[in-house]
Amino acid sequence: MLERIWAEHTIEETGGELVYVDLHLLHELTSPQAFEGLREAGRTVRRPDLTIATADHDVPTSVRQIPLDDTVGRRQLALQIRNSREFGVELHPMNSLGQGIVHVIGPQMGLTQPGMLIVCGDSHTATHGAFGAVAFGIGTSQVEHVLATQTLRISKPKSMRVLLTGTPAPDATAKDIALAVIRAIGTDGGTGHLIEFQGEAVEAMSMEGRMTLCNMAIEAGARSGMIAPDATTFAYLEGRERSPRGEDWARALKAWADCRSAPDAEFDRDVEVDVEGLGPMVTWGTNPGQVAEVDGTVPDPERMTDPVAREAGRRALEYMGLTAGQSLSDIEIGTVFIGSCTNGRMEDLRAAAAVVRGRKVAEAVTALVVPGSERIKRQAEAEGLDRVFADAGFEWRNPGCSMCIAVNGDRVPAGTHSASTSNRNFEARQGPGARTHLVSPETAAATALAGRLTRSDVVSTTPITQTAQN
Amino acid sequence: MDKVEVIRGRAVPLDASDVDTDQIIPAVWMKRVERTGFEDGLFEKWRRDPEFVLNRPERAGATVLVSGPNFGCGSSREHAPWALRDYGFKAVVAPGFADIFRNNLPNVGLVPVTLGEEATRRIMAAVTADPRALITVDLLKVTVTCESAGVLDEPFLLDEGARFRLTHGMDLIDMASSAEEAVRRHEAARPSWMPRTNGQVEETFENSGVTA
Ligand code: SF4
Numbered sequence: 159m160l161e162r163i164w165a166e167h168t169i170e171e172t173g174g175e176l177v178y179v180d181l182h183l184l185h186e187l188t189s190p191q192a193f194e195g196l197r198e199a200g201r202t203v204r205r206p207d208l209t210i211a212t213a214d215h216d217v218p219t220s221v222r223q224i225p226l227d228d229t230v231g232r233r234q235l236a237l238q239i240r241n242s243r244e245f246g247v248e249l250h251p252m253n254s255l256g257q258g259i260v261h262v263i264g265p266q267m268g269l270t271q272p273g274m275l276i277v278c279g280d281s282h283t284a285t286h287g288a289f290g291a292v293a294f295g296i297g298t299s300q301v302e303h304v305l306a307t308q309t310l311r312i313s314k315p316k317s318m319r320v321l322l323t324g325t326p327a328p329d330a331t332a333k334d335i336a337l338a339v340i341r342a343i344g345t346d347g348g349t350g351h352l353i354e355f356q357g358e359a360v361e362a363m364s365m366e367g368r369m370t371l372c373n374m375a376i377e378a379g380a381r382s383g384m385i386a387p388d389a390t391t392f393a394y395l396e397g398r399e400r401s402p403r404g405e406d407w408a409r410a411l412k413a414w415a416d417c418r419s420a421p422d423a424e425f426d427r428d429v430e431v432d433v434e435g436l437g438p439m440v441t442w443g444t445n446p447g448q449v450a451e452v453d454g455t456v457p458d459p460e461r462m463t464d465p466v467a468r469e470a471g472r473r474a475l476e477y478m479g480l481t482a483g484q485s486l487s488d489i490e491i492g493t494v495f496i497g498s499c500t501n502g503r504m505e506d507l508r509a510a511a512a513v514v515r516g517r518k519v520a521e522a523v524t525a526l527v528v529p530g531s532e533r534i535k536r537q538a539e540a541e542g543l544d545r546v547f548a549d550a551g552f553e554w555r556n557p558g559c560s561m562c563i564a565v566n567g568d569r570v571p572a573g574t575h576s577a578s579t580s581n582r583n584f585e586a587r588q589g590p591g592a593r594t595h596l597v598s599p600e601t602a603a604a605t606a607l608a609g610r611l612t613r614s615d616v617v618s619t620t621p622i623t624q625t626a627q628n
Numbered sequence: 629m630d631k632v633e634v635i636r637g638r639a640v641p642l643d644a645s646d647v648d649t650d651q652i653i654p655a656v657w658m659k660r661v662e663r664t665g666f667e668d669g670l671f672e673k674w675r676r677d678p679e680f681v682l683n684r685p686e687r688a689g690a691t692v693l694v695s696g697p698n699f700g701c702g703s704s705r706e707h708a709p710w711a712l713r714d715y716g717f718k719a720v721v722a723p724g725f726a727d728i729f730r731n732n733l734p735n736v737g738l739v740p741v742t743l744g745e746e747a748t749r750r751i752m753a754a755v756t757a758d759p760r761a762l763i764t765v766d767l768l769k770v771t772v773t774c775e776s777a778g779v780l781d782e783p784f785l786l787d788e789g790a791r792f793r794l795t796h797g798m799d800l801i802d803m804a805s806s807a808e809e810a811v812r813r814h815e816a817a818r819p820s821w822m823p824r825t826n827g828q829v830e831e832t833f834e835n836s837g838v839t840a
Contacts, residue, residue: 187658242829445646
C-alpha cells in the first residue's frame with residue numbers, strides 16, 4: 159500500500175524523491191516562521207485549496223477568551239489569522255464551529271481520505287494513516303517548502319508490517335493495544351519505517367480506535383502508521399462535509415477499493431505482536447515504551463538485560479518518584495486528563511462517560527475532559543455527556559490540545575502524578591515536574607473515581623453508533 | 629544556506645538514550661514567532677542544574693553534541709534543531725536518530741551523524757574524559773575522526789539527499805521549482821473528486837480577544 163501511494167505521488171526521483179502533497183494541515187505553533195520565510199522570499203502559497211489551518215495548541219480551554227497574561231499566545235494566534243488572510247488559507251480560529259485539534263478536524267470534515275499523501279508540521283499526523291493515507295509529520299522548513307511548492311523532497315520510508323495476533327480482553331482498547339505494541343517493539347522499533355497495522359484486532363476496530371493506534375505509531379519511532387481502508391472506513395467517510403458526493407462518491411469508492419497491500423506483499427520488516435488476552439495498560443516511566451498492566455507492578459530496571467533500557471529505567475523511576483515492585487494501583491493520582499488527538503473523539507468521550515455515569519470523582523483529584531473539537535463538544539452536549547461528567551465532578555472544557563502539551567496554561571502540578579489519555583509521558587511534557595501515566599479513556603475515568611490507577615469495571619457494551627459529523 | 633563540508637570542534641557528551649525534543653527545547657518556546665534566538669531554550673530544564681554538562685565552563689564553544697540512541701524522538705518541532713544551531717552546534721553524533729528530527733537537522737544546516745554504537749561509545753568516553761578532545765566530521769568522505777578515542781575515518785550514515793544539500797548549501801525550494809513542469813502534469817492528472825479547502829477564515833461565534 160505504501161509503495162503504491164508513494165509511487166503515485168512521486169514527481170521526480172533525484173536527491174530524495176519529490177512527492178506531491180494532497181493535503182497540508184497547519185497549526186499555529188509550527189507555521190509562523192514558514193509564512194515569514196515565504197514573505198521574505200516574495201513567494202505565495204501554491205495551492206491554498208489543498209491547505210487548511212486550525213488553532214489548537216495555544217487556545218485556553220477554561221475560558222473563551224485568551225487570558226490577559228498570555229500575550230505570547232495571543233500574538234501567535236493573531237499572526238495565524240493574519241497569515242491565513244494574506245495567503246488565502248482556510249482557517250478555523252479559536253471560537254469557531256470548525257475549530258479543533260488539527261488531527262481531529264481533518265477526519266471529522268472528511269478531508270482525510272484513502273490513498274492521499276498528507277503532511278503537517280506535527281508528528282501525530284500519523285493519525286490520518288488510519289484511513290489508508292500516507293501521512294507524516296514535517297519540520298517548519300518543510301512546511302515552508304510545501305506551502306511554496308505543494309511538494310516535498312524526502313526519501314520513501316521503509317515498509318513494516320505489525321501483525322496483531324490473538325484477541326485482546328473485552329476491556330482492552332485501541333490505546334492499550336498501541337501501548338503494548340510500543341512496549342513490544344520499543345520506542346525506536348519503527349525508526350525509518352512506516353508501519354502498516356494488520357490483523358483481526360485491527361479490522362475489528364472502529365475508525366476512532368484505528369486513529370488512536372496510528373496516532374501512537376510515532377511513539378514507536380515510526381515515521382507513520384497506516385491501516386488499509388475497508389467498509390468501516392467508507393461508512394465513516396460517507397456523507398461528511400468534504401467527502402465526495404453522488405457520482406463522485408462512486409468514483410472514489412472504486413479508486414479506494416484496491417488501496418491495500420497484496421496478501422503476499424513483502425515488507426522491509428515484518429513483526430507479530432501477540433495481543434491475546436491483553437488488558438488495560440499504563441506507562442510507568444518517561445517514555446511510551448515503559449509500559450505495564452494497570453493492575454501490575456512497577457518493573458525493576460536492574461533486571462533488564464539491555465543496558466540502555468536499564469539506565470533509562472533507572473532515570474525514569476527517579477523522575478517518577480517510584481520504586482521497583484510497587485503496585486501501580488498504589489500511585490496517588492492528582493490529575494486526570496481526558497482529551498488530545500489520541501483520545502479526544504466522540505467515542506472516547508462516550509466510553510469515559512459510561513464509566514463515570516452516576517459516580518463521583520475522588521476528592522483529591524482534578525479531572526478534566528477536553529473534547530477534540532468544537533463539533534465533538536456540541537455533539538457530546540447534545541447527548542448529555544457534559545452533564546454526566548460535570549455531575550461526577552469533572553471539568554467540562556473547550557476544545558484544544560490542553561494538557562497534552564501544556565502550552566495553553568493547563569498543567570499538571572510539579573511532582574504530582576497524572577493519568578492522561580494523551581500520547582507522551584516525557585519529563586515535564588504536562589508541565590515542569592509533572593509525572594505522567596498514559597492510559598485509555600476508560601482507565602482514566604475509573605482512575606478519576608478511585609484517585610488511584612485503576613482498571614475500569616465497566617465494559618462498554620453499547621454499540622458505537624457513528625454520528626454523521628463527529 | 630552556507631555550504632558544510634568539514635566540521636572540526638570540541639564536543640559536549642550527553643550520555644542518555646531517547647533524548648526527546650521536549651527536553652531539547654520545552655514546548656513553551658514554540659509560542660515564539662521569530663526564526664532565531666532559541667539558544668536559551670536549549671535543554672532549558674536540565675540546565676537549571678549547574679553541574680549539567682552544558683553549563684561546564686570547559687564545554688563552552690563546543691560544536692559537536694554526542695548522545696545516545698533514538699536522539700530527537702517525540703515532537704516534530706524544528707525549534708529543537710534551531711536551538712542547537714543558535715547555541716552553536718554544527719553536528720550531532722548518535723547511534724540513531726528519530727526520523728523527523730534526522731530530516732529536520734540538515735534543513736537548518738546541521739549534520740545528523742549516525743555512527744555505529746561501538747564508535748559512539750568510544751567517542752563518548754573520550755570526550756567525557758577530555759573536554760579538549762577534537763571530533764572531525766567530514767561530509768565529503770562521510771567519516772568521523774576522533775583521535776583520542778582511537779576512531780579514525782569511521783564511516784557514518786547520512787542519506788544522500790541530505791549530504792548533497794549540506795555540501796552544496798542548496799535551497800530546497802529552488803531545487804523543487806526546476807520540476808515545475810512535472811508538478812503541473814501531476815496536478816492535471818489528479819482526480820477532480822479529491823477534497824478541497826475553501827480559503828476562508830471562519831467566523832467566530834464568540835470574541836476570543838484575538839484580533840489580526
Ligand atoms: S493533542 Fe497533543 S499530540 Fe495532538 S496535536 Fe495537540 S499537542 Fe500534539
